[in-house]
């Protein structure tokens with residue numbers, strides 16, 4: 001007859017300690033702890049994750065699925081369906097190109113093309129090293145600065161394609177994004 005080994009049924013090392021919840025997971029859980037366990041709060045949960053971390057990680061999706069008691073596949077499907085959400089971390093510095101009509105009228109597309117050519121990425125993508133991302137932006141009301149981009153939150157306006165090339169080169173070559181474009185007339189306005 002089979003005998004129960006010393007230490008019970010847990011093997012020679014005895015029972016294993018339950019892994020401690022990491023700080024990250026605890027923080028993720030706290031973010032959605034008040035949401036109801038059904039589908040109706042799914043978008044709210046994803047918005048909270050996106051707002052806090054800039055993207056919705058695999059771990060965040062797992063925590064959301066547990067809290068709402070839906071499958072991870074369901075959460076993943078919603079995250080990737082809506083363009084509001086990212087599933088990868090944002091770039092260290094995001095350059096946003098204004099696609100509004102005033103900027104386009106003043107060769108905004110030339111500015112966009114120059115940035116894309118130098119950085120080697122399109123809108124919505126980021127450089128392979130994750131340092132610089134290019135994003136599509138909408139008019140922010142400061143059309144007197146057209147055509148413009150934002151480096152982080154800072155407007156750099158009244159651009160030319162040539163100026164965009166030099167800004168993109170500086171960013172590509174490792175210049176501090178906070179200092180790039182400051183020497184331009186439209187570079188100091190936020």
Ligand code: FES
Pocket residue numbers: 098099100101102103104138139140141142143146147148
């Ligand atoms: S159209 Fe670009 S800021 Fe208004």
